[in-house]
Amino acid sequence: MPRGPIAVAPAAFRRTLPLALLCAGGAWAQSSDNATATLQPVVVTATRTEAAPFDVPASIDAVGSDTIRDGKLQVNISESLGSVPGLAARDRQNYAQDVQISVRGFGARSTFGIRGVRLYVDGIPATLPDGQGQISNVDLSSTDRIEVLRGPFSALYGNSSGGVIQVFTEEGSGPPTVGFGAAGGSNGTWRTNVRFGGSAGAFSYLGSASHFYTDGYRDHSAAERNIGNAKFTWRPDDASKLTLVVNSVALPEAQDPLGLSRAQYDTNPRGVDPSATNFNTRKTVDQTQAGLIYERRFDAVNSIRAMVYDGHRNTQQFQSIPVATQGNPLNPGGVIALGRDYQGTDLRWTAKTTLAGGPFTFIAGLAYDNLDEHRHGYQNFIDDTLGVQGALRRDETNKVYDFDQYAQASWQPAPAWTIDAGVRHSKVSFTSTDHYIVGKNGDDSGAADYGATLPVAGILFAASPDVHLYATAGKGFETPTLNELAYRPNGQTGLNFGLQPARSNSVEAGIKTRYEAIGQLNLALFETRTSNEIVTLTNSGGRSTYQNAGSTRRTGIELSWSRQWFENLHAQAAYTWLAAIYRDGFLTCTATPCTTPTVAIASGNRIPGLARNAFYASLGWAPPQGWRGGMEARSVSRVYVNDLNSDAAPGYAIASLNGGYVAKIAHWDLSGFARIDNLFDRKYAGSVIVNEGNGRYFEPAPGRTWLVGLSGSVSF
Numbered sequence: 001m002p003r004g005p006i007a008v009a010p011a012a013f014r015r016t017l018p019l020a021l022l023c024a025g026g027a028w029a030q031s032s033d034n035a036t037a038t039l040q041p042v043v044v045t046a047t048r049t050e051a052a053p054f055d056v057p058a059s060i061d062a063v064g065s066d067t068i069r070d071g072k073l074q075v076n077i078s079e080s081l082g083s084v085p086g087l088a089a090r091d092r093q094n095y096a097q098d099v100q101i102s103v104r105g106f107g108a109r110s111t112f113g114i115r116g117v118r119l120y121v122d123g124i125p126a127t128l129p130d131g132q133g134q135i136s137n138v139d140l141s142s143t144d145r146i147e148v149l150r151g152p153f154s155a156l157y158g159n160s161s162g163g164v165i166q167v168f169t170e171e172g173s174g175p176p177t178v179g180f181g182a183a184g185g186s187n188g189t190w191r192t193n194v195r196f197g198g199s200a201g202a203f204s205y206l207g208s209a210s211h212f213y214t215d216g217y218r219d220h221s222a223a224e225r226n227i228g229n230a231k232f233t234w235r236p237d238d239a240s241k242l243t244l245v246v247n248s249v250a251l252p253e254a255q256d257p258l259g260l261s262r263a264q265y266d267t268n269p270r271g272v273d274p275s276a277t278n279f280n281t282r283k284t285v286d287q288t289q290a291g292l293i294y295e296r297r298f299d300a301v302n303s304i305r306a307m308v309y310d311g312h313r314n315t316q317q318f319q320s321i322p323v324a325t326q327g328n329p330l331n332p333g334g335v336i337a338l339g340r341d342y343q344g345t346d347l348r349w350t351a352k353t354t355l356a357g358g359p360f361t362f363i364a365g366l367a368y369d370n371l372d373e374h375r376h377g378y379q380n381f382i383d384d385t386l387g388v389q390g391a392l393r394r395d396e397t398n399k400v401y402d403f404d405q406y407a408q409a410s411w412q413p414a415p416a417w418t419i420d421a422g423v424r425h426s427k428v429s430f431t432s433t434d435h436y437i438v439g440k441n442g443d444d445s446g447a448a449d450y451g452a453t454l455p456v457a458g459i460l461f462a463a464s465p466d467v468h469l470y471a472t473a474g475k476g477f478e479t480p481t482l483n484e485l486a487y488r489p490n491g492q493t494g495l496n497f498g499l500q501p502a503r504s505n506s507v508e509a510g511i512k513t514r515y516e517a518i519g520q521l522n523l524a525l526f527e528t529r530t531s532n533e534i535v536t537l538t539n540s541g542g543r544s545t546y547q548n549a550g551s552t553r554r555t556g557i558e559l560s561w562s563r564q565w566f567e568n569l570h571a572q573a574a575y576t577w578l579a580a581i582y583r584d585g586f587l588t589c590t591a592t593p594c595t596t597p598t599v600a601i602a603s604g605n606r607i608p609g610l611a612r613n614a615f616y617a618s619l620g621w622a623p624p625q626g627w628r629g630g631m632e633a634r635s636v637s638r639v640y641v642n643d644l645n646s647d648a649a650p651g652y653a654i655a656s657l658n659g660g661y662v663a664k665i666a667h668w669d670l671s672g673f674a675r676i677d678n679l680f681d682r683k684y685a686g687s688v689i690v691n692e693g694n695g696r697y698f699e700p701a702p703g704r705t706w707l708v709g710l711s712g713s714v715s716f
Contacts, residue, residue: 046149046164047420048156048363048408049350054512057420057458057470059086059150059524059558065143065170070622071630071658071673073183073707074140075191075212075225077101077167082616082634085558085574086150086524087163090687092699093216095223096256096283096317098134100687103150104526105554105580106162106478108609109536109690111544115481116162118154122169122231122245124291124309128342129369129402129428131160132481135167137249137287139229141181141193142208144170150558151526152474152506155454158367158404158426160478169231169245172197172206176716183709187702188215188222195713204233216255217702220272220281223254239297248288256281258320259689259696262647269683269700275320279334279380280387287313289342303350310343318380318387326379326393329440330493333393334380344369358412363422365406373398373482395436396444398482398495402428408456418460420472427451428479432495444494450501452477468512476504480534480546489537489545490595500548504530519563519571528554533582535643536691537597538589544691547597550584552607573617580607588643589693601643608645609690613637629659641688641697649698652684670712677705 078089107116127133197206289311321334348365377394408422456474510524620630635653660673686701
């Protein structure tokens with residue numbers, strides 16, 4: 001789903017706001033799907049208790065199943081998140097990496113996976129205890145909703161909580177139902193899926209599986225991915241519920257096209273650097289995990305929730321590290337092989353009572369997560385043959401665990417006032433044991449512990465039933481991930497335990513309004529100041545090193561609006577203005593190898609990987625049966641590619657159209673759709689690789705593409 005910004009400064013934003021509201025339409029920041037003529041809110045659980053987002057002193061969005069699946073390929077989570085202000089979700093056209101996600105400027109520097117943003121699937125962490133996460137195991141064909149929490153309250157989820165994204169799978173209900181779906185389009189893209197679900201008495205079930213294949217828009221970017229998901233729910237009585245979630249993802253092979261230099265991008269955006277084909281850069285992944293959640297209400301006041309999970313993930317990645325570079329006896333090679341076992345638990349007690357005559361909810365919990373990683377490094381050549389697994393160059397066992405305690409409360413001392421507060425104490429421990437001790441490559445074992453206490457407080461004032469004002473403040477912290485610790489910038493072996501966690505102070509103020517005449521309009525202003533910001537030092541051939549810079553500041557405005565007419569005509573719009581800068585200057589590297597940073601980054605430079613302006617708008621006609629259609633537009637201002645701000649991906653504006661037909665015939669529900677993306681065939685870079693050491697920053701997006709799909713289900 002498109003997403004975008006208008007390239008305007010704050011003053012111009014004030015002038016263009018009325019036009020934007022008249023012309024576009026936007027997702028009610030609290031509900032991208034379910035705004036109705038009577039403006040009924042949805043219920044979200046991002047604050048760990050069910051609440052209408054309109055009544056919470058925080059920025060929360062919920063994207064529903066219709067938005068996720070209607071007229072979509074249903075492969076990348078980025079397809080559905082365009083209507084969420086403050087969030088940038090970019091499809092990199094590279095399935096050897098993950099979708100590039102940042103929330104209010106956190107996570108933009110990640111060159112692999114998702115970091116700086118906490119991820120959950122059905123309440124089970126998709127972010128490991130070191131702060132690194134991935135979302136490729138989500139089957140969008142069975143997803144019920146996606147919740148996005150931004151701002152200070154995200155810190156109540158612990159390490160690396162610049163924002164929180166939670167995905168919830170549908171639960172089975174009603175008679176047995178079997179469904180199917182298929183879609184195909186440009187660049188040899190195909191997706192098929194099946195699903196089944198239903199309920200019988202106290203037991204319900206839902207299962208789904210999907211297969212995806214693409215030749216890729218760029219050369220050397222073909223990929224295949226298979227996902228399976230199952231959710232079983234048992235309610236032995238009215239007061240308890242047991243949920244089992246099992247999912248698996250397999251990426252047999254995803255070619256990695258790497259980035260392009262400015263000259264390569266200008267000349268042939270579909271091409272690749274020769275190093276990608278010479279070394280056959282690619283990635284394989286297989287992962288299986290399961291989680292069990294037990295919920296029990298003891299009485300009108302007290303309830304508990306207990307969750308346990310366990311998983312295993314194998315990853316092998318072939319990089320383009322030159323053979324000559326690997327001649328150094330300390331070099332860990334050009335092939336990474338990771339075996340990861342992870343597990344954890346979260347135990348939570350909730351009490352809903354009264355305090356001084358006002359409703360009062362108190363939540364306290366303990367969370368423990370553990371990761372055991374076996375990391376191997378190999379040469380990416382044998383004799384003169386490149387792109388094959390060669391000699392062993394690294395062998396180590398890394399362990400990470402976190403143990404957190406948290407408490408939060410919500411109190412309504414008067415009908416118009418709600419006070420929310422919470423605190424979380426986090427401890428994150430890293431241990432590395434080196435098993436590769438050969439010649440000059442000595443014992444690089446080591447350990448590091450990080451900890452923080454994170455308070456958050458917010459207040460909401462209901463000026464009227466349709467106007468709510470709120471303000472929040474809190475602290476957050478972000479440890480380096482194992483991938484960021486994996487390499488020392490000076491070329492020495494072992495983990496980079498010199499890295500320190502970044503610490504942040506955030507404030508937010510906002511207004512939420514809902515009027516039947518104008519729709520739902522939400523505005524949030526925020527600022528986050530971070531010390532010890534973790535920044536990219538070197539980045540080459542898929543391998544990055546990091547350092548702590550000074551302080552940074554992220555200041556922004558988020559605006560969203562939605563309106564519905566005639567029951568079936570829905571408009572929505574979202575705008576984000578983000579000023580993210582380095583407040584302190586520092587030294588960095590601009591080439592690899594680099595043993596000592598010598599290039600000065602000036603105070604006031606923009607943090608790379610972030611757009612100053614982003615705007616999204618859509619208008620759709622979606623009756624329950626018959627013809628339907630819609631249009632979407634987005635624009636994004638330029639994005640700097642490095643800390644020097646010496647080059648940038650230009651801003652762009654794109655549009656898309658979609659149409660389809662929905663029919664119900666006896667026990668069958670059938671639908672078909674067609675869509676065209678990048679309608680005017682604009683050339684643009686959809687994402688960038690921050691501080692890429694060879695200057696290959698740009699990841700081109702496709703030109704005009706088409707997609708058609710068919711789905712159906714039958715109940716027995």
